[in-house]
Amino acid sequence: MSTINIIYGTEILTMTYELLCKSGIGERLRGGMKVVIKPNLVVAKSADEGATTHPEIVEGIILFLKDFGIVSPIIAEGSWLGEGTERAFDRCGYNALAKKYGIKLINTKKDKVIKKNAHGLSLGICATFFDADFLINVPVLKGHCQTKITCCLKNLKGCIPDSEKRHYHDIGLHKPIAALNTILKPDLHLIDGVCGDPTFEEGGNPVQSNQIILGNDPVLLDSYCAMLLGYRPDEIGYIRCAIDYGVGNPVNASTIINKINSENKPKNNTLNQSQLVRKLAQLIDERNACSACYAALIFALNKSGIGKLGGEITEKIKIGQAFRGKQSTGLGVGDCTKRCEENVSGCPPTASKILEKLKGL
Ligand code: SF4
Incomplete structure (x- = not known):
């Protein structure tokens, strides 16, 4: 059965905690587990610009994990080409978060790389993610100039070194993103849909949506999120590829969507601003x-x-x-x-x- 859980509101930390409590995910956690949290810190900009994961969501996850005896999760990320991850950790509020809870930040640009083969591709992936007993993917729901949207599946591009990022673009982006998701399979996805920029991956035009979305299947979640941004799921190349590779299943008539606090949903949010990018392209x-x-x-x-x-x-x-x-x-x-x-x-x-x-x- 495929289920998507969504909570609406403006109290980001408490919303995250409540959503996690209601999801039943606690049954899969045990004390001493090595948990790795992968946010989206693509650029060094604060989350209210619409490009990066709100630190309050990650803080909600940290507090939830503590209830299950997991006190030292790791936050791992590698910003995009030309951006320093340490700068992003600082500007996005993650240094402060790490200090507050005494947890470790890993810049995956400096990580050891492990080579894996999938669907005819040889892919280099940062070692930290293979050490995780439980991997939590925390992408931002936003637009992307080339792939139209970026969410769960594409957020794993922060788990590869810079050289590999160039390589992905060289070989056509969609296929390697889908192949990467056959190797790294996060145990949980929590999507920051608070104020993502539906136009640019690097933010600047945030649209208030006040939602956090939780699920286990990245294809299901991305196909749902594609529709939120005004696309059909089959318009997104890497979603089509991920379906072919068996990563997950798209939204269909039997998908259950649990909505919590729907009354907090903003009335006038126009998420579909992709026209501008199409015109410029x-x-x-x-x-x-x-x-x-x-x-x-x-x-x-x-x-x-x-x-x-x-x-x-x-x-x-x-x-x-x-x-x-x-x-x-x-x-x-x-x-x-x-x-x-x-x-x-x-x-x-x-x-x-x-x-x-x-x-x-
Ligand atoms: S497209 Fe070429 S110039 Fe631009 S970032 Fe990639 S490798 Fe560098």
């Missing part, structure tokens, strides 16, 4: 670009106003690893496109650097 020739690089370009295009005015770009902007070593006309973004006529350097370049170039065009 028409200005880009993207071939295997890394998320941080692509998001920086989308962000800069949005700021520049070029997308709104239309017709100002005569040739699409090139970005991605498939352009490496290739001579080309027009503007390229990132070191991979340095043989373009014009180029914004960096791996990845910052949005402000791209914006500067766009303004000069």
Whole structure:
């Protein structure tokens, strides 16, 4: 039987604790277990910007685990390319949390890497996650410039080293994300749906939704969340792949959705803002670009106003690893496109650097 549990409200810590109590998950916990919590700290921005996991959710988990004699869970994460995880731990409130409860933070960018094979791919994964007796995935429900949404399945990309993140984009993103989820199988997913940004992975346009969602099946949860953001689950490539690989099952007529405190649901939250990204994407020739690089370009295009005015770009902007070593006309973004006529350097370049170039065009 497939079940999704959702709680609504604004008291994030107590909501998390209550949701965990009602989920029955305590039956699977025992004292002394090694528990690893994987939040989303993709960038060093506070959770109210819509990109990162609220520390209050992780604090609710820590308090719940304590009730079962688990006093030293580990928080493990690796921010995206170009962002320092330690900076993110600090800005996102996780250093303070670790200090308060005397728990360990692990920057997976510095972790040992273990190679595993799945679905014809050789994937490097950070060792910390193999040591866990119980793995808790705590993604943010938000939009993504390339994959449309990011939630449970894609959050595991923080469990791989930076070199592997580049590799995933080089081989098409959806298949390796799904394959990764056949190797790492979190025991529990708690989705931060408090105020995710439905447009950008790096936040900046948070939409208040005041919900936390709990479940065991990442495909079920992601397919439900895709619909919350205005997509059909089959529009998301890695959800389709994950179904094919047997990771889980999508939402269907028999799915049970338990809603707690529905009266706290915000009345006017418009989660579907993906139109803007679709429009800006028409200005880009993207071939295997890394998320941080692509998001920086989308962000800069949005700021520049070029997308709104239309017709100002005569040739699409090139970005991605498939352009490496290739001579080309027009503007390229990132070191991979340095043989373009014009180029914004960096791996990845910052949005402000791209914006500067766009303004000069
Ligand atoms: S330049 Fe951009 S697309 Fe190329 S490897 Fe660096 S981050 Fe990835």
